[in-house]
Amino acid sequence: MYDYTDFDEAFVRSRVAQFTDQVARRLDGSLTEDEFRPLRLMNGLYLQLHAYMLRVAIPYGTINPRQMRQLAYIADTWDKGYGHFTTRQNIQFNWPKLPDVPAILSALADVQMHAIQTSGNTVRNVTADHFAGAAADEIEDPRPYAELLRQWSTDHPEFQFLPRKFKIAITGSPNDRAVTAAHDIGLRMVRNAAGAAGFEVGDGGGLGRTPVIGHLVRDFLAVEDLLPYVEAVLSVYNTLGRRDNKYKARIKITVHETGKAEISRMIEERFAEIRPHFGGADQALLAEIRKAFAQPDLRHGPTEAYEAFYKADPVFRAWADTNLAPHREADHAIVTISIKAHGATPGDATSDQMRLIADLSEKYGYSELRISHEQNVILPHVHKSDLAVIHAALSKAGLGTANVGLLSDIIACPGMDYCALATARSIPVAQEISTHFEALKLEHDIGPLKIKISGCINACGHHHVGHIGILGLDRAGVENYQITLGGDATETAAIGEKTGPGFAYDEIVPAIERILRAYLSLRTHREETFLDTFRRVGMEPFKLALYQTEGEQDAA
Amino acid sequence: MSRYTPKVVTANRLREGDVVYQTADDRWTPHHQEAELIEDEAHAQMRLLHAAAQKLLIVGAYLADAKPGPNGPEPTHFREAFRTRGPSNYNHGKQADLSNV
Numbered sequence: 006m007y008d009y010t011d012f013d014e015a016f017v018r019s020r021v022a023q024f025t026d027q028v029a030r031r032l033d034g035s036l037t038e039d040e041f042r043p044l045r046l047m048n049g050l051y052l053q054l055h056a057y058m059l060r061v062a063i064p065y066g067t068i069n070p071r072q073m074r075q076l077a078y079i080a081d082t083w084d085k086g087y088g089h090f091t092t093r094q095n096i097q098f099n100w101p102k103l104p105d106v107p108a109i110l111s112a113l114a115d116v117q118m119h120a121i122q123t124s125g126n127t128v129r130n131v132t133a134d135h136f137a138g139a140a141a142d143e144i145e146d147p148r149p150y151a152e153l154l155r156q157w158s159t160d161h162p163e164f165q166f167l168p169r170k171f172k173i174a175i176t177g178s179p180n181d182r183a184v185t186a187a188h189d190i191g192l193r194m195v196r197n198a199a200g201a202a203g204f205e206v207g208d209g210g211g212l213g214r215t216p217v218i219g220h221l222v223r224d225f226l227a228v229e230d231l232l233p234y235v236e237a238v239l240s241v242y243n244t245l246g247r248r249d250n251k252y253k254a255r256i257k258i259t260v261h262e263t264g265k266a267e268i269s270r271m272i273e274e275r276f277a278e279i280r281p282h283f284g285g286a287d288q289a290l291l292a293e294i295r296k297a298f299a300q301p302d303l304r305h306g307p308t309e310a311y312e313a314f315y316k317a318d319p320v321f322r323a324w325a326d327t328n329l330a331p332h333r334e335a336d337h338a339i340v341t342i343s344i345k346a347h348g349a350t351p352g353d354a355t356s357d358q359m360r361l362i363a364d365l366s367e368k369y370g371y372s373e374l375r376i377s378h379e380q381n382v383i384l385p386h387v388h389k390s391d392l393a394v395i396h397a398a399l400s401k402a403g404l405g406t407a408n409v410g411l412l413s414d415i416i417a418c419p420g421m422d423y424c425a426l427a428t429a430r431s432i433p434v435a436q437e438i439s440t441h442f443e444a445l446k447l448e449h450d451i452g453p454l455k456i457k458i459s460g461c462i463n464a465c466g467h468h469h470v471g472h473i474g475i476l477g478l479d480r481a482g483v484e485n486y487q488i489t490l491g492g493d494a495t496e497t498a499a500i501g502e503k504t505g506p507g508f509a510y511d512e513i514v515p516a517i518e519r520i521l522r523a524y525l526s527l528r529t530h531r532e533e534t535f536l537d538t539f540r541r542v543g544m545e546p547f548k549l550a551l552y553q554t555e556g557e558q559d560a561a
Numbered sequence: 562m563s564r565y566t567p568k569v570v571t572a573n574r575l576r577e578g579d580v581v582y583q584t585a586d587d588r589w590t591p592h593h594q595e596a597e598l599i600e601d602e603a604h605a606q607m608r609l610l611h612a613a614a615q616k617l618l619i620v621g622a623y624l625a626d627a628k629p630g631p632n633g634p635e636p637t638h639f640r641e642a643f644r645t646r647g648p649s650n651y652n653h654g655k656q657a658d659l660s661n662v
């Protein structure tokens with residue numbers, strides 16, 4: 006993976022020194038909170054409901070075992086022994102104390118990590134397909150481009166005070182696992198007629214208050230044009246984007262208000278203007294970066310033992326069926342480690358679990374790891390003959406749950422258990438759905454299903470693109486949950502449709518059960534997934550199942 | 562005429578981030594029930610200003626709705642009720658810290 010250059014190292018260290026001084030000045034009263042707040046946010050430090058929260062970037066979801074161990078060390082030394090992986094491929098520590106934050110940032114810098122631009126109106130952590138560099142369906146590893154974008158956008162003087170935050174996602178595969186359609190810029194690698202790799206560029210996607218699927222601004226962008234083009238998009242947005250109204254400041258609103266054709270024209274015009282100034286230094290840098298993402302030297306060998314074990318052990322087989330994905334090499338597999346044990350908090354890993362994952366990665370995974378936006382951890386390259394021993398080790402540590410892609414593999418944002426912006430809780434809703442269906446032993450029968458839960462309209466839990474989306478609201482001082490159906494986060498992206506009136510906290514699990522029982526009776530055969538069924542039959546049968554028996558539903 | 566909804570002044574401690582409440586005798590307590598219940602709007606604004614000036618002790622002071630209870634003020638909204646305890650997924654925060662004392 007990419008190693009910091011002296012320049013990167015010096016930049017991160019000088020930022021730690023700066024912030025150390027700023028914290029000292031806040032603590033001795035030289036800085037007021039109004040002065041300090043933007044400074045702490047620039048360094049990923051938020052004030053939440055019960056404590057501060059530090060958000061650390063995991064660039065494009067790539068992390069090495071040494072970094073993972075350092076996160077465990079930070080969790081043990083300055084927090085409560087765990088960390089929370091988020092939908093933006095960040096990790097959040099929920100309990101740091103202000104005087105300790107400089108030491109934490111310094112410990113992060115020791116392993117080439119930081120919390121810069123994890124907040125504020127800047128280009129945020131560039132997110133990528135979590136199977137990057139390993140997936141069988143991949144055209145090219147997208148991470149060198151993500152790293153190029155990271156270097157270019159970090160502390161970029163023109164883009165430190167954008168109208169609003171700006172999120173870029175990138176995938177190298179036609180099967181979109183990076184939710185690119187819901188990003189301010191979504192980059193999808195494609196090949197043109199001549200066979201050259203380039204990007205299909207989507208723009209103006211986003212969830213939140215006004216969910217929008219990005220529109221296509223370029224169907225083919227040559228790789229060499231990536232930086233000038235992205236810079237052109239940001240530059241147009243920086244000029245046009247509204248700074249008078251926070252709710253109208255994201256680029257999706259700029260696109261809407263300016264018109265797709267006009268904004269595309271402006272982007273192309275700006276692109277033509279700045280393209281000549283990119284004299285090739287970016288391409289030289291990209292070539293350097295590419296070397297850092299060279300494929301590990303994969304070990305080849307027989308896989309009969311794996312196949313025999315797969316046949317013999319039903320527990321292992323269930324796990325292999327859900328948690329493995331096809332690797333580029335037939336004798337390897339991509340392992341998704343579920344950090345969604347039934348009843349556990351989605352995305353939370355204890356320090357012991359982090360250390361075990363780091364060990365397994367070193368021993369069997371060529372020292373590679375990824376964090377997914379779905380809040381799981383990936384071992385991207387594992388020889389199949391090592392899978393059984395990995396599964397055994399994971400199971401002992403509570404990490405062997407065979408549920409990836411199933412009902413209990415729920416995305417949930419921190420919600421009102423932590424987040425100061427929340428309007429309702431999301432974590433306990435996820436926990437209860439997961440334990441309820443585990444008790445019914447229904448999740449394997451139900452099959453592929455994405456449930457996504459947000460604790461407010463900001464939609465960090467991606468509820469709009471969940472097959473079943475749940476949004477927690479405050480209705481007259483009571484938690485109320487609105488359900489959407491039919492959302493899709495992939496290359497066939499769609500925004501879910503509201504079912505109707507919301508449900509109280511203690512009614513939400515039964516409501517989800519009614520939806521899923523309806524699905525089981527509506528599907529034509531086992532292979533027809535929930536989403537397929539919804540697309541075939543539409544909303545009506547689900548509405549009936551939800552509301553028919555509920556005479557006195559809240560009409561909010 | 563609508564009556565003024567009683568308030569408490571609440572904030573987070575600057576260093577630790579813990580949720581605290583302002584008492585009538587100008588302390589910051591972790592216990593909601595020890596907070597000063599303010600029933601007059603003008604007085605509430607004064608107490609909030611007084612709180613906000615204590616920038617070495619607390620951060621983010623605001624007025625939260627409350628009501629009288631048998632042992633002192635109680636929160637009226639679920640958000641404030643959660644703030645008196647801590648998260649629901651772990652025994653962390655005040656529900657753990659205060660049960661140890």
Ligand code: SF4
Binds near residue numbers: 424425426459460462
């Ligand atoms: S969706 Fe809302 S509640 Fe959830 S983390 Fe985002 S801002 Fe907080």
